[in-house]
Amino acid sequence: MRFDGDLRYVALGDSHTEGVGDGDDSTGVRGWADRLAVHLAATGARVEYANLAVRGRLARQVREEQLAPALEMRPDVATVFAGVNDVIRSGYDADEVVGHLEAMFADLTASGTRVATLTFPNIAKVAPLTKPLLPRVLDFNERVRAAAARHGVVVADVAAHEISTDRRLWSRDRLHCTPLGHDRIAGALASALTLPDSDDTWCDPLPPPPRSGALRTVAEEVRWLGAFLGPWILRRLRGRSSGDGRVAKRPALLPVEAEESSSDA
Numbered sequence: 033m034r035f036d037g038d039l040r041y042v043a044l045g046d047s048h049t050e051g052v053g054d055g056d057d058s059t060g061v062r063g064w065a066d067r068l069a070v071h072l073a074a075t076g077a078r079v080e081y082a083n084l085a086v087r088g089r090l091a092r093q094v095r096e097e098q099l100a101p102a103l104e105m106r107p108d109v110a111t112v113f114a115g116v117n118d119v120i121r122s123g124y125d126a127d128e129v130v131g132h133l134e135a136m137f138a139d140l141t142a143s144g145t146r147v148a149t150l151t152f153p154n155i156a157k158v159a160p161l162t163k164p165l166l167p168r169v170l171d172f173n174e175r176v177r178a179a180a181a182r183h184g185v186v187v188a189d190v191a192a193h194e195i196s197t198d199r200r201l202w203s204r205d206r207l208h209c210t211p212l213g214h215d216r217i218a219g220a221l222a223s224a225l226t227l228p229d230s231d232d233t234w235c236d237p238l239p240p241p242p243r244s245g246a247l248r249t250v251a252e253e254v255r256w257l258g259a260f261l262g263p264w265i266l267r268r269l270r271g272r273s274s275g276d277g278r279v280a281k282r283p284a285l286l287p288v289e290a291e292e293s294s295s296d297a
Contacts, residue, residue: 039077040285041069042107044098044136045114047087050281053208061281064209065111067218072109073288075228080285082107086278091115091132098280099136103143105285110145111221112136112185115176116152116207119168126171134179141183148186148221151176153196159206188224190217193235200238 043049043065051063069081082105084098094114102110118129133149140147151173156163173191180187190196201213209217219234 037077039072039079039109040105040107041072041079041081041109041111041288042102042105042285043068043081043083043085043111044094044102045085045112046089046094046117047085047208048116049083049085049111049113050087051083051214052087053203053205054211054214062211062214064214064217064221067215068111068221069288071218071222071227071230079288081282081288082280082285083282084280086280088117088278089114090118091129095132095136099139101283103139106143107140107145109148109225110140111148111150112140113150115172119152119172120162120165124168126168126175130172130175130179133176134183137179137183137185141185146186146225147183148188148225149176149180150188150217150221151191153191155206157197158199158202162206186221186224188217188220190220195235195237198238198241200241 045065049063049065051061051066053061054063054066055061063083065083065085066081069079072081073079082102084101085094086097089097091114094112112133115129115133118124137147137149152169154166155169156166177187177189179185195201195216201209201216203210203213216234219230222230223232223234
């Protein structure tokens with residue numbers, strides 16, 4: 033991949049790619065895809081970037097709604113990350129979900145696009161009450177790695193590094209990253225894509241956190257149940273999604289400035 037000319041980057045996915053957790057709906061969300069676009073621009077290339085991701089989308093919806101527009105943009109680089117919304121729902125079908133991801137990998141790489149994806153961290157260490165879902169997550173990651181290998185897709189194997197489950201990288205809902213977490217993921221993708229001046233500092237550990245007592249830990253779990261898990265379950269029962277009525281925040285290719293800060297975490 034050359035960095036001395038024009039470069040088109042398109043991001044496909046759900047809330048993680050949209051940037052939820054990094055900013056808010058009043059000021060706008062940023063996220064790791066925006067930050068990766070800045071990494072690309074820092075190479076000296078003239079980068080145009082589109083982000084087609086919409087929160088709440090399932091892998092099938094990402095493929096149905098975002099793949100065709102992405103292909104029309106003829107991207108040089110694309111990131112594809114979806115499936116987490118599927119994994120956490122009842123009725124999850126691993127073959128179907130990863131099949132949608134692999135179809136996107138196949139179509140994008142066949143068009144000459146350099147594609148990158150991610151693995152998802154051990155959610156049981158981030159939200160202990162989700163431990164029953166861990167086998168699904170581990171299997172999902174293995175399937176994504178295998179599908180990526182079949183199509184020459186770059187994998188930023190975030191799950192393989194301990195830093196990925198540091199609570200300081202995760203927002204209060206424990207599903208989305210903080211600005212620091214998004215910044216680390218952008219660094220992981222830049223490293224996986226072997227961008228000039230990228231390195232492995234993204235996985236460096238943070239200083240040890242203050243120790244929490246047992247009562248405080250229990251209180252935090254109770255608050256999480258009431259503030260996040262409960263409302264999520266209620267939306268599912270009502271057949272609603274956090275992405276209802278939403279559209280992509282950056283549906284067209286727009287220029288990216290290299291001097292934009294990517295480290296304000």
